[in-house]
Amino acid sequence: AKSEKDQQTGGGGAQAGQVVQTPTGSAPSCTIDKFGAAKFDPKSSVIGFSQSEKEANPFRIAETASIKAEAKQEGIANLRTTNGQSQFSKQISDVQQLIAQGAKALVIAPLNSDGWEPVLQQASAKHIPIITIDRKINATACKDYVTFIGSDFYEQGRRAADQMIKALGGKGKVAILLGASGNNVTTERTGGFKDEIAKKAPGIQITFEQTGDFAREKGQQVTEQMIQSHPDVNAIYAENDEMALGAVTALKGAGKKAGDIKIVSVDGTRNAVSQIVSGWIYAVVESNPRFGPLAFQTLSKFLNGEPIPDKVIISDREYDSSNAKQSVASAY
Amino acid sequence: MSDTAVALPRPAGARTLAWLQNYGVYAAIAALIVVNIVITPHFISTENLRTQLVQVAPVVIVSLGMALVIGTEGVDLSVGSVMALATALIPLYLGYGVGAAILVALVGGVAVGLVNGSLVAFVNVQPIVATLCLFVGGRGLALVIAGGRLKDVHDTTLLDLGSSSLVGIPLPVVVAAVLTVLVAGVVRRTTFGRQLVAIGGNRTASVLSGLPVRRVLLLVYVLSGLLAAVAGVLATARLQASDPSSLGLLMELSAITAVVVGGTPLTGGRVRVLGTVAGALLIQLVRATLIKHNLPDSVAQMVQAVIILAAVYAARGGTGR
């Protein structure tokens, strides 16, 4: 189930850049005139980047690094970055502050999809183009913001389900290690997974689902409890790699062997991919954080007057035993 | 009238009541265990016992330090950040051997304790804000040290600390037990222990009685930092990774809850070491029960709220405000 097209979009090197999925939503239609912004030279203007969470997990580290690196490469001298520290109110005020500091364009990695009203109002009053990355903002593209670049989390959940069905041969009991409660990513990765399982493999039961807060330690602790209360579980779906790795530690500690319990997770960090090689994890669905090239490419296209699609969905890869070994190096 | 101290008798009924008030937390644990035996499959097994004990060990260790701090009418919010700092320091110094790495991690904890203690004892900052500074900054520092990254730990000696056993008892549990005995001893048998509760009970009186109030306060925060660092080391060994971004998150709340549920009043002047351990166990059992029964997060949080209240209600009288 791979819909990958070899259209490298910058970055290059050993690290895998993002690949745009085709077709990319509706036809490109948003132009700078339609949006109502004025042209400016990004190299000499303030560009704001608002990161949502601490750069303390591989995804966020790679995401911020990629934005910064690309900005440098593009010669953008005045990139201002802020970090919401996982507090939504802070991220809102961060972005407002970026606007107050005269940002001409904003790249936002939103912590939450809803609740952007005040920022959008302020930005639209000044006609500041906004590109959101990795999470959508629930608003109107090309009016409130220009476009969204990112993965489809629901789709990631479905693809994880497909891997799970393959791993279990369509029958078995699955435990889910949920992400943080109330988080859009959690909701969508869970929804996609459950819908796909219900549709394609009625033989698979989801008998356990508890939050692991996207953290390794919590994933480990929950798995430890689960092993004892639900000894009949055959597989674990972890909504990010960190929890999957915690689960691996827990399984090792309980004396399980690699492959006894199939683990499928989402993210594609190097650690997780190498656990596929050692047999502990069955498959990983990638969620590529290297947004820099695509984001700035989109921005300059937009500023050049080219039409932009209302969303740019990147095509994420999948890692399993067939490709893990060769891919470890290119994982983030 | 004779020349002896006048001893007034105390009836047995009063003693039972007092016992229940003081030891309600044990009753709550017993009740929860019974409930679990009935409703939770596979509850009575050595593996399960091990899991619960191993998971609770770091919480117990942090709570011990917290109990001392609370005994002085203070509070230490920075314990979670100390754990992060400890875990961040370990991989940096593993090259010099496990001993060196652990030592540095512990020194990190002591350093944080010194800062907290100085602010409280010498600058007279209210403990909650004094320790809030390092609650905020400490984790940041840990992340700076670690370059923001989670690092896997492969040193087998260190990993053994997390996973091996001593006569069948997991090592983290042994460490927690030893520290419990030590701290109980400090509280009961040392000048320092007596002085710290007196300071919590009436600081002015302690000053007037010539107690070295500042020194004791400083030492209390240092101990809290040290114990949190020990917990950080053990947690690192068990996780087999150094994860400064999430290790010890919300630990301060767990520890304070354990201490208070265990019968140590937040108003200070009293320290219940065994009660604290029991408080930590109770919280662990509650969480385990909720996870094992696969309750959705919404229900789990509400149930947890109710159980905590029930436990404190049972132990009412032992706690102040």
Place this chain on the structure above:
Amino acid sequence: MTTEQATADTPVTQDAYAPSRRDRTFGLIQRHGATAVLVLLLLVGSLSFARFPTGENLGDIAITSSFPAMVALGMTFVIITGGIDLSVGSVFALGGVLAAYAVRWGTVAGLLVPLAVCGVVGLVQGLLIARVRLAPFIVTLAGLLGARGLLLSISHEGATTYLIPHGTVLARLGQGHLFGLGYPVYLTLVLFVIGGVVLQRTGFGQAVYAIGGAEDAAALMGVPVARTKVVVYVLSGMLAGLSGALNAARLSSGVTILGTGMELDVIAAVVIGGTLLTGGAGSVSGTIAGVLLLGVIQNLINQIGDLSSSYQQVVSGAFLAVVVVAQTYLSRARRL
């Protein structure tokens, strides 16, 4: 009064008991230490960053601070009674979700439902604290969990975010501006003025101080201790709920992930504002200075620009330490 005539031949004491000017200045700074530090910080910020003292930026700080400020107002009352309310972060988020949920029945419902529910959360906590005599810390910790649980169950484990449609009066309440400042800023100011008057000029306010100062003595003096405590927690719950509702109105949606860790920020603001955690002393003007201090620190860190998130935390912790030490030195009471 039954005592009319006095035995006032020679007074026992002399004018040595009138406070010296030094003592009075001292008292003034002591009460306004946080404000002094705030002024200092604003000066430093203005001199260091050209983009800091702009109307837009200061307006942003004001609106951003107004929500925690409302919560901190309730917290000030709670802390002065010698209590603490850890539930405010969850209740704040709950208020927002409820407002967004209830706005389908109109703006009035959108405000009343969160006020009522959050008030009830406060009421339950207050009763457990005042009547059952459980420790506030634990009760409100349970409240933190309980309110979050309630929020999650209303929002289907956080999967559903209710929206506040454009153009509703509620949305305008949160988003409207007057003279460059959002409506919530004005509301916050009004609430603080009322709060200050209540605290200083009503019997209830006196009761709040008396209970925090010496609960037993207050009871002996005939202060309705239990009732006052209950009211204080209801107040805190309602203010947190109101703040959450208005914030939701501003964001046009009942965001479910708000408010985690907010309780510590709010408590810090109150304490930095000079309110003693042990109760009995404090002021709402100090609290507003405390909230603004935290807001300004945050803003200044962003002004610095390119700090990584970890360094931001370090700087913010260091800033906090400096502020706290400065405030403590300024407001140090003479001991013994």
Place this chain on the structure above:
Amino acid sequence: MTDPVPEQANAGDPPLLEARDIVKRFTGVLALDRVTLSLRPGEVHALVGENGAGKSTLIKVITGVHRPDEGEVRLAGRTAGFADPLDAQRAGVQAVHQEIGLVPDLSVARNLLLGREPRRALGLIDTRRMHQTAARTLESYGVRVDVRLPLRSLGVGAQQMVALARAVSVDARVVIMDEPTSSLEPREVETLFGVIDRLRGQGIAVIYVSHRLDELYRICDGVTVLRDGRVVHQGALADLDRLRLVSLMLGRDVAQVRSEGVTRFSGAHEASGRPVLEASGLTSRHLLDDVSLTIRPREVVGLGGLLGAGRTETAKAIAGVLPLDAGGVTVAGLPVRRGSATAAVRAGIALLPEDRKAEGIVPTLSVRDNIALAALPRLARAGVVSDARIDRIVETFMKRLRIKATGPHQPVAELSGGNQQKVLLARWLATEPKVLLLDEPTRGIDVGAKAEVQALVDELAEAGLAVLLISSDLEELVEGSDRVVVLRGGAVVGELTGDELTEEGVMTTIAAHTRENAG
């Protein structure tokens, strides 16, 4: 609120307040055992008994602080059963409690008028009028302070006057005073008696608790003697002589009591040698002005002066807890590090503070731990305390001071005030000090215990200690001291020895300087 009963009291009136068969138990202690008490309008009734006899407990039951286990309280012939103090106050029962019962951090004015502040439009408190009213009211009690200051900045005596003024200045039918004079000066005591006389004239009933017997005889009509929670005598005070009263309280026979005299000071000790304590030039802005004094071994030096004269401050300065601008202290010739209580204790200085509750006891600890507190370093080896040694010392002192408790492990907060005082004294004696600073050592202590404490002071001086005695009880001060230094406004204004050392002498010295400096 109810109006005060206007007419004069006479014997035929029904009881205004009645307590019937009150039983009150605390965990393990029967504090009141079928206590009955009745008061007529205009009667001033003495309630006496040893420390821990149950006086305060009875008062707390009457005012609704405690609920009685059995029995009932009746007001003007109707069952009252107050739910809380507010309830009692609404019905006109006001009390001044033993431990003051005000809020230290609130301003003096707010304390005085809490719950009945003058209001403006909208029911808001009129701060200005509140301050004026407060200042005026307090002035009529001889207390002139800045009423905006927190109450804690006043001395205990002034606080006591505020509490009194508070209780008396509302419409009351019954006013209960639990040891109101324990920290008052003769002058304040006179003020108080004036107030009580007025209350009597207004038909208000007063319950008066005091350990100072001469006061009782001056103003009380009836008396109830409590012993171990039981009423052992009830009747007119005039029918009882002093010796009989004391013997009833203590449960000893009259002959034995007679042999013991009024105060227990023997005056046998003879000061000798070089001074142990030399304090010179103690100065602290606003509080102390160049105070110097010396005490030799086997000498008791008294500190005289009015409330706020700086006696407490002098003691605190010597003990290293009052920040000093100038001056210093030496013990046995060795200078003590300034501003360090720890250093002072180590040098052998012991301070028994006047405010037992706030500065003395550690309420969360047991009697045993409270006693051992200051001596811990001496009772420990390498920081580890020896339980055996502590037990031995605690037992010794509990016996020697006859501390009344269920045992060494009873929480000290449960003891009666007098016994708490003894615990504190024990705490200091356990440190084997060289210099003993006693600030109101017999405050709130019953006649029996008071005599014991006085004897003890004597004995300690005889054993070679240097003692500084601060007491508002002039008789005690004069009898107990070899020499009295008089303070006023934080400065030494006189010293009395030998024949000059009489109550009148001290009074004149104080008065002379007061008048001299009043203008």
